[in-house]
Amino acid sequence: MALSVRSAFDLALRALELPSGSEVLLTALTVPDMARIVEMHGLVPVPVDIDEDGEIRIASLNGAITSKSRMIVVAHLFGHRSALDDLLGIARRHNLLVVEDLAQGFHRVGECGHPESDLAMFSFGPIKTASALGGAVVRVKSAALCRTMSELLGTDPIQSSTAFARRLLRFTLLKTVSGERTAWLFRRCVERLGYDFDTLANSVTRGFTGSNLAAQLRRQPSTPLLRLLRRRWRTYDFARIARRTEMGRRFGARIGRSHDPSHSFWVYPLVVDAPSALRDRLRDAGFDATHLARMAVVPAADASRVPAGARRVLERMVVLPWYPDMPDDAIDAMARIVGTIEPNPA
Ligand SMILES: Cc1ncc(COP(=O)(O)O)c(C=O)c1O
Known part of the structure; x- marks a missing residue:
């Protein structure tokens, strides 16, 4: 652990x-x-x-x-x-x-x-x-x-229970502002203030801040964290993964894309030629599509090693909103919107 x-x-x-x-x-x-x-x-x-x-x-x-x-x-x-x-x-x-x-x-x-x-x-x-x-x-x-x-x-020092309690509080607040309606309002306010919502949300969820990474990483997990983890394993509804997988297969079939049978669709990313247009159209229809702001392309030491495929994925990716309780109608509606932008996304 x-x-x-x-x-x-x-x-x-x-x-x-x-x-x-x-x-x-x-x-x-x-x-x-x-x-x-x-x-x-x-x-x-x-x-x-x-x-x-x-x-x-x-x-x-x-x-x-x-x-x-x-x-x-x-x-x-x-x-x-x-x-x-x-x-x-x-x-x-x-x-x-x-x-x-x-x-x-x-x-x-x-x-x-x-x-x-x-x-x-x-x-x-x-x-x-x-x-x-x-x-x-x-x-x-x-x-x-x-x-x-x-x-x-x-x-290594043990993560303090206070630090973990602070973390719980921060994420409880974040969850409060991420309810469907509140999230929509909050996103509009943040964007009015001139910030990018996805970047802001990612900086809150990232965990380790820029400086002194080693000291932040080198901690043993606290007892409350381990207890919570044990509880999550006991009580997590694994049917959610089965539903996510079913959603992924349904969406793939609607847009003419097949997937490996082992895929469990933690998220559903699409690589398209016009990611901003697709994101805007999905958002206009009430679907909160994002990009992969937390990920980055590993820097290459010289030009001959630059990974063009990863760059394309990062720059052209649209991540769909993806919750196991989404109804099939919503999956089908998103697939229709994707079809209007790009008939055959890769
Ligand atoms: C591919 C990948 N590797 C590593 C990590 C880091 O995981 P952790 O937050 O447990 O350090 C993440 C987190 O999102 C990830 O997506």
Whole structure:
């Protein structure tokens, strides 16, 4: 158990002590802190490009590996499970550690990721499935690495109960202003004041602020957080995931797009040529579509390594409002709007 996926990733790098200057390959689209954590350890983040489903492009992976590569971090994006068999074969040939970032991919209690990956990390932060407003679970294959990580974690200060209570309060307030009508009013007020609503909402939900990232990451989860997490696992209505999946398949069928059967549709992102027009049209019809403001493209050391696919996904993505209690009518109405903008989105 860790405070967050970012804390767990930092902990693994602390335990591994990779030689300075080693390269860590990362799915090119992820939360910016993942690349910052790599840099914090004197290592070099290297982006590996993705397609529009968030799946790693094997050609990009092969092109990114050098004699300095030591690890690949695969982010399973949007609820889609990336196929790992080919990637694991390549990683084995090059002696790379394989870390699965399943922050967006929790499906059920007790799941462990791919049996051959070295680490698998699940997040229970805000907006995640079965959220406890924090916490992460990590499966570590090597017993020795697991022991070193536990020992190091044991030396970190414990998150204070007051800090966790403050966090609960902040998110309770946020939830209050995000009820359907209130959210609409609040968005209009924020935009009138000249701010971008999505950026503001993301800065409130992000968790770790800009400075002194290491000190913020290196905390053991508090007892109230762990208790809340246990309670969430016991009481979470897993039928919500089944409904989300059904919604994703229905929406896909309406717009002529097929999906991998393992997709659990944590969100439904669309990559389109005119994202602003689509967002505006959805909002005019009362659907609060957003963009992926919390994610970023992993910076490349030189122009030959810039991940064009990830850039396209980030710049042209529209994220649909996606709640398991949405009726089928709403799913169909959104699909009709998408059809008016772009008959066959990728
Ligand atoms: C792909 C991905 N990786 C890592 C994280 C960070 O998770 P945590 O907030 O538990 O550190 C997130 C959070 O949104 C994420 O989406």
